[in-house]
Amino acid sequence: MIRILDPTLRTALSSTASRAPRARHLAGATIGLLANGKSNGIMLLDRIADVLRERHGVGEVVRVAKTNASVPVSDEDAEMLAKRCAAVITAIGD
């Protein structure tokens, strides 16, 4: 019998990451749209926002677009989205 070690971060991630609470109701809720900076991300998210308005009556929509897809969203934008939005949708749209 031999033991081989796990090369992944599976365990490390499961102990540190947890999911944010889910938004229970979308009607009237403020929704954040976070485009990752690729050329069609905003277009895709705007279409999703239209659908959310039509089907679920979401309220205000807050848009953030990263200028560089290779870097994380800025702390300021992340904090603003967390403070103002009931849910945030992110998309690539390449």
Add this chain to the structure above:
Amino acid sequence: MRAERDGVDVDDPWAAIEVCYERGWTDGLPVVPPTEALVEHTLAAGPWTPDHVLLFEPVRSRAVTAEKAAINAVMAGCRPEYFPVVGAALTALGDPAFELHGPATSTGGAALMVIVNGPARLHLGVNGTANLFGPGFRANATIGRALRLVLLNCLDCRPGVLDKSTQGWPGKYSLCFAENEEASPWEPLSVARGFRADQSTVTVYAAESGHNVLSHGTRSPERLLALFADAMAGLGSLSPGRSVIVVAPEHAKHLRHAGWDRARTQAWLYEHAWRSLADLKRAGKVEPAFFTNPKLLEWIYRDADGGTPSGPLDPDLAERVTAADEVVRVHRGLGPEDILLCVGGGEAGGHSAFFPSWSRGRSVPFVTREVPS
């Protein structure tokens, strides 16, 4: 006593290889089963504690520790003494300026090039001579492979899932080689990048597939370098990004005899690696969005009479070729320092290589780190 490490118990090494396939832990080739003993030997060959974070990728918040790096290095087939090179390369990839998330996941399909300089090349047997990009050398084959396995296993860069490479290329298995410092007319790359010749270093780069630059017909630096400039100015890969040129010893000899130093060679290549804006437009290389992006406008017009426009231009200009566009020279990169020159290959043959940077934009910078001794 440390906590037991996560792992899988198997009957024998052959079963271990198959378990690694089943769990999606390989690059397609069989791996060396990462037993506790092999991982310990590998960790012991480097200066890092097991929980030392060698690479932190901020977009997905992933921290790669020395222990996880060692597991992947064993799997790649590294000898323990290669581990300081693997660790230094991971540290370089984790430099925030390298913005690893882009080249690791992009449709562009970049390989992570590692150029090794200094004494480590010789005592580890990293090949910088004949067939340096090809098979036959354990250090070359496994050091680069260890980085790819870290991307696959620790950063989840699975093909078609997070790694969205449209095509990728074989350099993504491993692209690690030494500079042939002995054949270079110049100071070693590491010295040009601020280190001493007695220090070992790794220089990393996000590389698209290489182009052979073939010349057996001239000793003239200008004629020879014109071939490099022509490859660099190919419209398929023309961008404001970087270039790596690996000069074959035979070509390097011609530059040495003519007394061309590194700076002059870089400057000449930058000056001559260009296409007209009209050519770019006719080939559809200029996207409408370029005309509203200040950085791309600066690239396109930096050499034009009248300089860079102060504000956005009409995006419709992307498809309209004007007489003025015929005389606007759009260079590869933004200056001579965007061209990294090193020497590599066997003594015989006029075959050098040009590697364009990943991305249609600026790509990511060259990053050099010392290999701990």
